[in-house]
Amino acid sequence: AQSVSQHNHHVILSEAASLELGCNYSYGGTVNLFWYVQYPGQHLQLLLKYFSGDPLVKGIKGFEAEFIKSKFSFNLRKPSVQWSDTAEYFCAVKGDNDMRFGAGTRLTVKP
Amino acid sequence: EAQVTQNPRYLITVTGKKLTVTCSQNMNHEYMSWYRQDPGLGLRQIYYSMNVEVTDKGDVPEGYKVSRKEKRNFPLILESPSPNQTSLYFCASTLYAKLAGGELFFGEGSRLTVL
Numbered sequence: 001a002q003s004v005s006q007h008n009h010h011v012i013l014s015e016a017a018s019l020e021l022g023c024n025y026s027y028g029g030t031v032n033l034f035w036y037v038q039y040p041g042q043h044l045q046l047l048l049k050y051f052s053g054d055p056l057v058k059g060i061k062g063f064e065a066e067f068i069k070s071k072f073s074f075n076l077r078k079p080s081v082q083w084s085d086t087a088e089y090f091c092a093v094k095g096d097n098d099m100r101f102g103a104g105t106r107l108t109v110k111p
Numbered sequence: 112e113a114q115v116t117q118n119p120r121y122l123i124t125v126t127g128k129k130l131t132v133t134c135s136q137n138m139n140h141e142y143m144s145w146y147r148q149d150p151g152l153g154l155r156q157i158y159y160s161m162n163v164e165v166t167d168k169g170d171v172p173e174g175y176k177v178s179r180k181e182k183r184n185f186p187l188i189l190e191s192p193s194p195n196q197t198s199l200y201f202c203a204s205t206l207y208a209k210l211a212g213g214e215l216f217f218g219e220g221s222r223l224t225v226l
Contacts, residue, residue, distance in 0.1 A: 009151070034214055043201060043217040090153060098144070098169065099215055103153035
């Protein structure tokens with residue numbers, strides 16, 4: 001069965017710090033990979049996705065992620081975070097029939 | 112506007128009182144799914160539907176029922192709610208489950224409290 005692991009439950013950064021959130025997955029077949037963001041009190045919104053091609057994908061709001069097939073990883077990065085990036089971030093893996101989510105990483109950015 | 116609509120957004124109920132959370136999408140999506148979100152556990156899939164009249168269990172189906180009589184609607188039914196079903200529920204849809212790169216579109220969420 002496929003599974004998704006997010007290494008950090010809660011990350012606290014100051015504005016302008018760099019961000020990297022880890023995501024590892026377990027799945028035997030072809031996968032599509034996603035990062036979603038959930039701002040306080042809101043629903044999940046897509047940040048970026050990978051399904052083929054260049055393993056470095058760029059998303060909205062300056063986020064990017066790199067797919068490393070050999071490591072089964074899809075880590076999320078941002079060079080310089082802002083206070084408005086405070087949110088919960090979910091990594092997700094889509095197989096044939098469903099999409100599985102990691103437990104989420106709560107990011108708090110201090111002004 | 113393309114959207115997934117859930118109702119109610121907030122509900123407080125008592126143990127054993129049947130309730131239904133509705134979900135409707137206007138994007139002609141074939142695939143629909145219900146998730147519950149609990150702190151530290153992320154989103155766990157309850158049920159999903161690949162198309163009309165086709166539903167299947169996710170990871171945590173116990174205590175829930177669904178139906179998919181029409182393409183646009185996918186209601187979640189709690190026949191006899193219990194306090195451990197207190198959670199935040201999200202409905203989501205995508206065009207085709209097997210479509211490469213197709214992301215899920217989420218509803219606004221329904222916060223359910225069972226006393």
